[in-house]
Amino acid sequence: MKAWILTAFYLWKDIWSRWLETPGALLARLLVAFLLAGLMLLGQAALRLAERSLETRVARMGAHTIVINEAVSGGADRQPPLGRLLPAAPDVDLLALRQASVRAQDEFGTELRVLVRGNESLPALAPLLAAAPEAAVHTINPLLPAGLALRVLIDGRDYAATNLAPPASLQRFASGQPVVLVPEAIGETWLGTGWFETALVFDRGGDLPRLAAAIRALLRLEERHHAQIQSPEALLDELQDLRQVQHRAQTGAGLVGGCVVALLFGSIAVLEYRQNRYVAALLRSCGAPAPLLVARYAVEALLLSAIAVLAARLALAGLHEPLFGRLGLEAALLDRGRYDPYAWPLVWQQTRWLALGALVSLLPVAFSLRQPVGRILQ
Amino acid sequence: MNPSDRSIVCTSLGFRYGATPVLENFSAAFRPGLTLVRGFSGCGKSTLLKLIAGFLVPTAGRIALPGGGRADAVFQRRELGFVFQQLNLLPLASVRRNLALVGAFAGLDRGEIARRTEKYLTLLGLEALADREPGSLSGGQQQRAAIARALLKEPSVFLLDEPTSGLDDLNCRVIMRLLGHHLPPDCICLVATHDPRLAELPHESLDFNRFLPVERHLVSLA
Numbered sequence: 001m002k003a004w005i006l007t008a009f010y011l012w013k014d015i016w017s018r019w020l021e022t023p024g025a026l027l028a029r030l031l032v033a034f035l036l037a038g039l040m041l042l043g044q045a046a047l048r049l050a051e052r053s054l055e056t057r058v059a060r061m062g063a064h065t066i067v068i069n070e071a072v073s074g075g076a077d078r079q080p081p082l083g084r085l086l087p088a089a090p091d092v093d094l095l096a097l098r099q100a101s102v103r104a105q106d107e108f109g110t111e112l113r114v115l116v117r118g119n120e121s122l123p124a125l126a127p128l129l130a131a132a133p134e135a136a137v138h139t140i141n142p143l144l145p146a147g148l149a150l151r152v153l154i155d156g157r158d159y160a161a162t163n164l165a166p167p168a169s170l171q172r173f174a175s176g177q178p179v180v181l182v183p184e185a186i187g188e189t190w191l192g193t194g195w196f197e198t199a200l201v202f203d204r205g206g207d208l209p210r211l212a213a214a215i216r217a218l219l220r221l222e223e224r225h226h227a228q229i230q231s232p233e234a235l236l237d238e239l240q241d242l243r244q245v246q247h248r249a250q251t252g253a254g255l256v257g258g259c260v261v262a263l264l265f266g267s268i269a270v271l272e273y274r275q276n277r278y279v280a281a282l283l284r285s286c287g288a289p290a291p292l293l294v295a296r297y298a299v300e301a302l303l304l305s306a307i308a309v310l311a312a313r314l315a316l317a318g319l320h321e322p323l324f325g326r327l328g329l330e331a332a333l334l335d336r337g338r339y340d341p342y343a344w345p346l347v348w349q350q351t352r353w354l355a356l357g358a359l360v361s362l363l364p365v366a367f368s369l370r371q372p373v374g375r376i377l378q
Numbered sequence: 379m380n381p382s383d384r385s386i387v388c389t390s391l392g393f394r395y396g397a398t399p400v401l402e403n404f405s406a407a408f409r410p411g412l413t414l415v416r417g418f419s420g421c422g423k424s425t426l427l428k429l430i431a432g433f434l435v436p437t438a439g440r441i442a443l444p445g446g447g448r449a450d451a452v453f454q455r456r457e458l459g460f461v462f463q464q465l466n467l468l469p470l471a472s473v474r475r476n477l478a479l480v481g482a483f484a485g486l487d488r489g490e491i492a493r494r495t496e497k498y499l500t501l502l503g504l505e506a507l508a509d510r511e512p513g514s515l516s517g518g519q520q521q522r523a524a525i526a527r528a529l530l531k532e533p534s535v536f537l538l539d540e541p542t543s544g545l546d547d548l549n550c551r552v553i554m555r556l557l558g559h560h561l562p563p564d565c566i567c568l569v570a571t572h573d574p575r576l577a578e579l580p581h582e583s584l585d586f587n588r589f590l591p592v593e594r595h596l597v598s599l600a
């Protein structure tokens with residue numbers, strides 16, 4: 001072990017001495033690796049931010065939610081509501097609410113939209129309703145505390161109501177406006193002139209495209225031509241495409257970067273080995289194992305790559321906001337506290353190719369070390 | 379122990395650099411003690427030493443080391459001392475550090491390395507230069523340091539390739555005294571040389587010129 005430590009110490013001294021002797025070779029390697037790492041990290045950050053932006057849009061829309069809107073006019077030939085038409089399945093949740101054209105107001109004078117719920121929506125609403133005291137009707141007003149008992153006037157009739165905590169899906173139904181939720185038994189009378197129905201279909205089975213296709217087919221068969229479907233399929237496809245592009249770009253850039261590093265580092269390592277091969281042979285003649293001598297070049301190449309990557313990361317982290325801000329990305333996306341495209345696992349994911357290139361650059365030296373000592377030393 | 383077990387035995391040894399044969403069907407046995415391998419430049423003396431050391435691989439024949447072993451890495455680390463014609467010392471390490479490294483590879487403990495370092499530096503008159511790097515030493519000092527380095531592990535096989543080539547008489551005498559009186563016991567020492575000054579040492583001799591008829595015409599030309 002002591003021999004290994006002494007040899008390692010000597011080899012480190014050798015590396016240091018070479019750096020001092022030929023600073024040009026050192027700087028060339030650092031500069032090229034810095035530029036490559038910088039470009040790779042910049043490209044990766046751009047793709048990650050694009051992906052993040054798309055993910056935000058998908059999340060806002062509801063990544064696993066299909067929205068169907070339909071306006072139905074009153075009359076004898078009116079069609080059944082979407083809530084009764086849409087498929088019920090173990091891995092599908094449904095929330096369908098019909099907006100009635102009737103005036104409602106709470107005791108504080110706040111105008112409320114009237115949403116009528118059918119029994120088919122009860123499973124989706126159950127957690128919300130179970131958390132509130134029992135009442136005939138429920139208001140959802142973000143400005144009032146959840147559980148508050150209040151009086152509501154709907155179409156001139158007075159009802160006792162309880163305010164509910166606003167669910168995330170409320171935005172879909174009333175653009176965040178306060179609503180009053182009434183059961184079908186009460187609300188049916190206000191739907192005679194027609195309604196505007198919004199149905200949310202939550203996919204829990206992980207096969208959104210198939211569910212969307214089934215709903216489209218069903219609506220076509222039922223001749224519900226006025227129903228509009230909003231599905232995040234296109235965005236999800238776009239996200240998938242972006243991820244593929246990202247993967248290909250990462251791999252491509254990594255391969256190119258790795259090759260450049262392997263060529264440059266390899267050439268310099270070979271030149272240095274030629275100047276130094278007598279010393280390497282002398283060490284081998286003393287019994288130093290060849291892998292230890294290869295390790296000298298590996299340590300040097302990896303150390304230089306690591307320094308270059310660190311410097312590139314530092315530089316990009318400093319320039320992140322001004323650089324991507326100019327591209328019009330929203331401030332929340334650029335907040336590195338919330339999402340850091342230069343987090344170490346991401347940096348490693350991209351720059352491991354440089355490390356691989358640095359290791360490949362050792363092959364010529366490793367091959368040269370197979371030459372018998374006796375052919376080198378005189 | 380059979381005397382042949384303590385000798386280096388070369389049997390039908392052959393070696394060539396590319397297409398050029400250097401040794402062909404060479405057989406010899408080297409016993410403990412000093413053997414001078416003499417011959418003109420290029421006759422294959424250095425090649426023979428490198429073959430025995432395991433630094434080159436023979437193209438034919440075999441070499442049996444003392445005890446019947448082979449010239450593997452363990453032999454090179456523990457049993458072999460080799461002084462090359464040029465570059466014997468690591469340029470970035472002091473003389474003392476050069477010796478310590480060889481001792482560590484030979485498996486010697488720290489105390490033994492320190493004791494032997496002092497012993498051989500004193501024998502070769504290098505005490506004052508122990509902490510200097512090879513680049514600041516003269517050719518003679520470097521050669522003496524190389525011999526100290528090779529002797530530190532008190533090898534059973536000690537091979538020197540032109541150790542006095544280009545050295546003045548004073549340096550030469552220091553080396554001769556060491557070879558004459560301070561070799562480890564039972565050490566097989568081969569010195570490849572064409573330096574006539576070394577003939578004063580008690581030795582066995584191997585005239586290499588007889589193995590290289592091609593060079594004989596040089597005798598008539600000289």
